[in-house]
Amino acid sequence: QSALTQPASVSGSPGQSITISCTGTSSDVGNYNYVSWYQQYFGKAPKLIIFHVTKRPSGISYRFSGSKSGKTASLTISGLQADDEADYYCCSYTITNKWVFGGGTKLTVL
Amino acid sequence: EVQLVESGGGLIQPGRSLRLSCAVSGFSVRSNYMGWVRQAPGEGLEWVSVIYSGGGTYYTDSVQGRFTISRDSSSNTLYFQMNSLKVEDTAVYYCAEGGAGEPSGFQHWGRGTLVTVSS
Numbered sequence: 001q002s003a004l005t006q007p008a009s010v011s012g013s014p015g016q017s018i019t020i021s022c023t024g025t026s027s028d029v030g031n032y033n034y035v036s037w038y039q040q041y042f043g044k045a046p047k048l049i050i051f052h053v054t055k056r057p058s059g060i061s062y063r064f065s066g067s068k069s070g071k072t073a074s075l076t077i078s079g080l081q082a083d084d085e086a087d088y089y090c091c092s093y094t095i096t097n098k099w100v101f102g103g104g105t106k107l108t109v110l
Numbered sequence: 111e112v113q114l115v116e117s118g119g120g121l122i123q124p125g126r127s128l129r130l131s132c133a134v135s136g137f138s139v140r141s142n143y144m145g146w147v148r149q150a151p152g153e154g155l156e157w158v159s160v161i162y163s164g165g166g167t168y169y170t171d172s173v174q175g176r177f178t179i180s181r182d183s184s185s186n187t188l189y190f191q192m193n194s195l196k197v198e199d200t201a202v203y204y205c206a207e208g209g210a211g212e213p214s215g216f217q218h219w220g221r222g223t224l225v226t227v228s229s
Contacts, residue, residue, distance in 0.1 A: 098169075
């Protein structure tokens with residue numbers, strides 16, 4: 001199974017919005033609404049911020065939103081803040097009952 | 111409160127075996143799907159294995175036949191038996207919980223345990 005495709009890095013200024021894409025195949029992202037997103041700070045465990053493409057777990061800021069079109073899912077962070085600077089990973093359930101992560105995107109807040 | 115605490119990592123020679131444990135509190139290991147996700151030094155997250163509430167188990171291709179995921183309801187613990195370890199298995203291994211219903215990703219994570227495979 002191949003990793004989902006994410007940009008290696010994105011950047012934005014405080015207050016701006018950024019979007020991170022996550023491209024898969026018809027065997028994963030394109031076949032299910034079971035895409036999730038994770039935020040990871042250096043040396044820390046990942047944290048779930050979006051599940052089922054668009055849903056936010058309790059306690060996650062409304063500034064984080066998700067969407068999907070075809071085989072590509074997207075994470076948008078609005079009103080960028082300094083502490084949004086982290087690595088972000090997408091993940092999808094697959095038709096083989098397995099899971100696959102994206103390669104990760106490093107977000108830099110300028 | 112859900113808590114996942116991994117243990118069992120360490121330095122191990124290639125070809126040897128290691129068993130990781132993940133002590134769970136806040137839910138039953140039998141009721142939710144659970145998995146192992148690893149992260150090699152300086153690299154991204156890699157899904158490695160999952161066990162569903164019905165007992166089905168799945169593995170990424172690179173560990174199929176070498177690693178085995180299991181659970182024990184009496185101790186409420188998730189296990190990961192890793193045999194024939196290779197240098198490329200070196201990573202922080204995270205235990206993660208996915209919920210009781212539809213595949214919702216991995217909601218809760220442990221802090222991870224480092225496995226270093228080296229001679």
